[in-house]
Amino acid sequence: MGPSFLLVFFACIAYYIYRFYKKVAKYPPGPRPLPLIGNIHQLELSNTHKWFEKLSQVYGPVFTVFLPRPTVIITGLPEMKEALIKKGDIFAGRAQSPVEGLFQTMDNGGVIFAEKEPWKEQRRFAMHTLRNFGMGRNCMEEKILNVVSTMVAQVNELAKEPATDMNWPIQLCVGNIINELLLDYHFEADDCAKFVEFKNNLERVFHLTRNRTSVLLVQAYPWFINLPIVGHYGYWDLRKDVLVILDFLRDEINANKKTIDYNAEQTCFVNAYLQEMKKKEEKGDMGSFSELQLANVLMDFWVAGMETTATTLRWAVILLAAHPDIQTKLQAEIDAVIGKDRLPSMSDKPNLPYTSAVVMELQRKSNIVTLNVPHKTTQDTDIGGLFIPKDCTILPQVSTVLDNPDVYVNPERFDPERFLEADGKTFNKTAVDYLVPFSLGKRQCAGESLARMELFLILVVLMQHYSFVVPENGSLPDLTPIYGITQVPHAYECKVQLRS
Numbered sequence: 001m002g003p004s005f006l007l008v009f010f011a012c013i014a015y016y017i018y019r020f021y022k023k024v025a026k027y028p029p030g031p032r033p034l035p036l037i038g039n040i041h042q043l044e045l046s047n048t049h050k051w052f053e054k055l056s057q058v059y060g061p062v063f064t065v066f067l068p069r070p071t072v073i074i075t076g077l078p079e080m081k082e083a084l085i086k087k088g089d090i091f092a093g094r095a096q097s098p099v100e101g102l103f104q105t106m107d108n109g110g111v112i113f114a115e116k117e118p119w120k121e122q123r124r125f126a127m128h129t130l131r132n133f134g135m136g137r138n139c140m141e142e143k144i145l146n147v148v149s150t151m152v153a154q155v156n157e158l159a160k161e162p163a164t165d166m167n168w169p170i171q172l173c174v175g176n177i178i179n180e181l182l183l184d185y186h187f188e189a190d191d192c193a194k195f196v197e198f199k200n201n202l203e204r205v206f207h208l209t210r211n212r213t214s215v216l217l218v219q220a221y222p223w224f225i226n227l228p229i230v231g232h233y234g235y236w237d238l239r240k241d242v243l244v245i246l247d248f249l250r251d252e253i254n255a256n257k258k259t260i261d262y263n264a265e266q267t268c269f270v271n272a273y274l275q276e277m278k279k280k281e282e283k284g285d286m287g288s289f290s291e292l293q294l295a296n297v298l299m300d301f302w303v304a305g306m307e308t309t310a311t312t313l314r315w316a317v318i319l320l321a322a323h324p325d326i327q328t329k330l331q332a333e334i335d336a337v338i339g340k341d342r343l344p345s346m347s348d349k350p351n352l353p354y355t356s357a358v359v360m361e362l363q364r365k366s367n368i369v370t371l372n373v374p375h376k377t378t379q380d381t382d383i384g385g386l387f388i389p390k391d392c393t394i395l396p397q398v399s400t401v402l403d404n405p406d407v408y409v410n411p412e413r414f415d416p417e418r419f420l421e422a423d424g425k426t427f428n429k430t431a432v433d434y435l436v437p438f439s440l441g442k443r444q445c446a447g448e449s450l451a452r453m454e455l456f457l458i459l460v461v462l463m464q465h466y467s468f469v470v471p472e473n474g475s476l477p478d479l480t481p482i483y484g485i486t487q488v489p490h491a492y493e494c495k496v497q498l499r500s
C-alpha cells in the first residue's frame with residue numbers, strides 16, 4: 001500500500017466528514033452527531049421519549065437527532081400546530097424503509113405507513129365507513145356494548161377470585177370490538193386460541209422493534225437488510241411474525257368472500273370494502289383498492305387499535321385501584337346519572353363531566369404513545385423559522401405535550417380535577433387544548449372516535465358493576481411505566497369487588 005493510496009484514502013474520509021457536518025448544519029440544532037452512527041451512542045433506548053424531553057430543555061421545542069437517520073423532534077404544542085395543521089400537507093408524508101414496511105403487504109399499502117394518493121383514498125374510505133357505523137342505527141355503539149356485556153360475564157367469574165389481573169379480559173374485549181367492526185364476529189373467552197396467537201405475535205413485534213438497535217440501523221441504511229446478523233434481527237426475524245398475522249387476515253377475507261351478499265347493507269368493514277371493490281370493478285377503475293390493500297388496512301387497524309386502547313384501560317384499572325377517592329366520586333356520578341340497571345350510551349356523556357375528566361386525565365397520565373409515528377416532509381419547509389429539508393423524518397412528540405408541567409402542574413399526579421373549573425362542570429380550556437394523545441392534523445388518529453367511544457363506554461360499564469381495590473394483604477400497584485411502543489403498566493392483581 002503506497003503513500004499515495006493512503007493520502008487518497010484519508011482525503012476521501014476527510015471529504016466525507018466535511019460533507020457530513022455540512023449536511024448536519026442544515027438541520028435545526030441538536031446534540032453533535034458522529035459520522036455513520038449519528039447520535040446512536042447517546043441514545044437512551046429504554047426511555048427515548050424522556051431523553052427527548054431532556055434534549056428539548058437544552059435545544060428548545062424543535063431540534064434534530066441523528067438516529068442515524070436525521071430526525072427532527074417537535075416537543076412544543078404551538079410548533080406542532082404550525083407543522084401538522086398550518087402546514088399539514090407538507091408534514092403528512094411517511095418515511096419509506098424496510099422498517100416502516102414491516103407491517104405492509106405491498107409498497108405504500110394501508111393507512112399508517114402509506115402516503116400520497118393511495119393513503120388519502122384508503123384513509124378516507126376507512127374513516128367514512130367507521131363513521132357510517134357510528135351513525136344511523138348506531139351500529140358501532142351497539143357492537144361495543146354487545147362485546148362489553150360478554151366481558152362482564154367473564155369478569156363476574158373472576159370476581160370470585162381473591163385477586164385478578166384485568167389485563168386479559170380487557171385485551172379480549174378490545175380485540176373483540178375490533179373483530180366485530182372488521183369481521184362481524186367475536187371470540188369467546190374459552191375458545192380463542194387463534195386470537196391469543198395473533199395477539200402474542202403482534203406484542204412480540206411491537207416489543208422488539210422498539211428495543212433493537214439493529215432496527216434503527218436497517219431504518220437508516222435499508223441495504224443493511226442483506227447483512228447476516230443486522231438484517232436478521234433488524235428485519236427478517238420480525239417480518240416472519242408479521243407474515244403469520246397476515247395469513248390469519250387473508251383467511252378471514254377469503255371466508256367473508258364466500259358468504260357476502262353484495263346487495264345488502266354491510267355491517268362490517270371487510271364486507272363494506274369488498275362491496276366497494278365490486279362497485280369499482282364495475283366502473284373499470286380500481287383506484288388503490290385491492291385485496292392486498294384490504295389485508296394491509298386490516299393489519300393497520302389491529303396494529304393501531306388493539307394495544308393503544310387496551311393499554312389505556314389497563315392503566316384505568318390500576319390508577320383507580322391506587323386512588324379509591326377518585327373511583328368513589330366517579331361511581332357516584334355514574335350512579336346518579338345512569339344508575340346500575342341500564343347500559344350507558346354516548347348521549348349520557350354531556351351529563352357526566354367528572355367521568356369525562358377522568359377519561360381525559362387517564363389518557364394524559366398513561367401517556368401511552370411514547371414515540372409518535374414518524375412523519376416526513378414532502379418539500380423544503382421551516383418551523384418557527386428553522387429550516388427543514390424535504391424528505392426529513394419528523395417526530396411530533398405528543399408525549400412531551402401531555403407531560404408539560406406549565407400546563408399540568410405536578411404532571412406525575414393523577415388528578416382529573418385539573419380538567420375542570422371550580423364549578424365542576426366547565427372544562428379547563430388550556431388543559432383540554434394540550435390534551436393531544438391522538439396527535440394533530442392530516443395524520444391525526446383515524447380511529448379516534450372509536451377509541452373515545454370505547455374508553456367512555458367500557459369505563460362506565462366497569463364502574464357500574466365493579467370496584468377495583470388493593471387485595472387483602474396486597475400492596476399498592478407500582479405506577480412506574482414500562483417503556484415500549486406503548487407505555488404499559490406493570491402486571492397487577494387487584495381485587496374485583498362486585499357492586500351490589
Ligand code: HEM
Pocket residue numbers: 111112113123178300301302304305306308309312368369372373374396398437438439440442443444445446447448450451
Ligand atoms: C387510546 C387509543 C388510541 C390512541 C392514543 C391513538 C393514537 C394514535 C396516534 C398518536 C397516531 C399517530 C398520529 C400521527 O402520525 O401523528 C395514530 C394513528 C392511527 N391510529 Fe390511533 N390511537 C388510538 C386508537 C386507535 C384505534 C382504536 C384505531 C382503529 C381501530 C386507530 C387507528 C389509527 C390509524 C389507522 C392511524 C394512522 C393514521 C394515518 O396515518 O393517517 N387508533 N393513533
